[in-house]
Amino acid sequence: MVPHPRGAGRYAPSPSSDLHLGNLRTAVVAWLMARTSGRDFLLRIDDLDVERSRVDVAERQLADLAALGLDHDREVMWQSERADAYTAALASLDTYECFCTRREIADAVRAPHQQPDAYPGTCADLTEAERAERRRERPAALRVRAHGVQHTVTDLWAGEVTGCVDDFVVRRNDGTAAYNLAVVVDDAAVGVDQVIRGADLLNSSPRQAWLAEQLGHRAPTYGHAGLAVTADGRRLAKRDGAVTLADLAEVGVDTADVLGQVAVSLDLATPGEAVTAETLRSRFDPAVRPGPWIVGEGAGPVRGRR
Numbered sequence: 001m002v003p004h005p006r007g008a009g010r011y012a013p014s015p016s017s018d019l020h021l022g023n024l025r026t027a028v029v030a031w032l033m034a035r036t037s038g039r040d041f042l043l044r045i046d047d048l049d050v051e052r053s054r055v056d057v058a059e060r061q062l063a064d065l066a067a068l069g070l071d072h073d074r075e076v077m078w079q080s081e082r083a084d085a086y087t088a089a090l091a092s093l094d095t096y097e098c099f100c101t102r103r104e105i106a107d108a109v110r111a112p113h114q115q116p117d118a119y120p121g122t123c124a125d126l127t128e129a130e131r132a133e134r135r136r137e138r139p140a141a142l143r144v145r146a147h148g149v150q151h152t153v154t155d156l157w158a159g160e161v162t163g164c165v166d167d168f169v170v171r172r173n174d175g176t177a178a179y180n181l182a183v184v185v186d187d188a189a190v191g192v193d194q195v196i197r198g199a200d201l202l203n204s205s206p207r208q209a210w211l212a213e214q215l216g217h218r219a220p221t222y223g224h225a226g227l228a229v230t231a232d233g234r235r236l237a238k239r240d241g242a243v244t245l246a247d248l249a250e251v252g253v254d255t256a257d258v259l260g261q262v263a264v265s266l267d268l269a270t271p272g273e274a275v276t277a278e279t280l281r282s283r284f285d286p287a288v289r290p291g292p293w294i295v296g297e298g299a300g301p302v303r304g305r306r
């Protein structure tokens with residue numbers, strides 16, 4: 001895997017359930033951002049969570065992206081095949097074992113300046129004897145020592161985002177690499193220098209950018225696209241009716257209709273207009289922020305053109 005001089009963007013679904021309209025729209029935006037900036041567009045399956053990841057779901061996600069006309073470069077990367085790379089990265093970080101349960105972390109007393117969700121540092125300075133004792137009770141997670149630094153990223157659309165980097169988990173206590181580590185290692189390994197994803201991950205970006213630098217990489221450019229929401233402001237979910245390509249097809253909305261509705265939501269088409277991914281590419285302006293999409297407004301996703 002050799003980083004390409006052109007740079008790359010990517011889309012990286014977790015294969016726990018089929019892609020819904022919001023995921024599909026984010027993928028379209030990521031593809032447009034990569035393709036209109038001369039970058040490669042890569043796909044990665046984030047299947048580290050063995051309990052929730054399913055190969056058949058991953059295959060359907062890839063098929064859905066292809067059906068929308070989002071072509072990709074190089075081979076699809078699967079996080080489940082990348083354990084060696086994560087182990088190597090962990091070895092280069094200043095980490096410590098953490099034995100805390102979620103409950104203990106939630107109940108811990110924090111210093112006034114600490115964010116409520118920041119790790120309070122309980123296990124940061126255990127002695128070797130204390131660690132040996134705790135290891136008998138439960139397996140340890142590994143946390144990276146970040147010393148509570150502030151880190152700022154500049155999001156393409158949201159502007160400057162500053163976050164306090166706490167000692168976050170880089171290896172879970174089941175031995176698997178943690179999401180924040182895996183994402184950073186994988187993006188760097190294949191030269192991803194543009195990360196476009198949903199706004200729910202905006203707050204992860206200061207930690208991830210900081211970690212990239214700790215690992216000797218240049219942090220990518222970030223752009224967080226607005227999420228798909230329901231008319232009453234909730235994040236779109238599977239229970240909101242026909243929201244995947246397969247479900248929509250059953251109610252008579254075909255893939256071309258869905259792409260058309262995504263395009264309308266991005267102001268790249270008028271309702272009912274037939275478009276292809278290539279049409280959108282010629283109309284797309286990367287400077288325009290893709291805001292939230294209120295699904296169900298206007299034409300609505302569950303009504304087709306027929």
Ligand code: GLU
Nearest residue numbers: 012013014046183197201
């Ligand atoms: N796999 C993550 C998700 O589906 C996204 C990772 C990323 O884009 O950084 O939420």
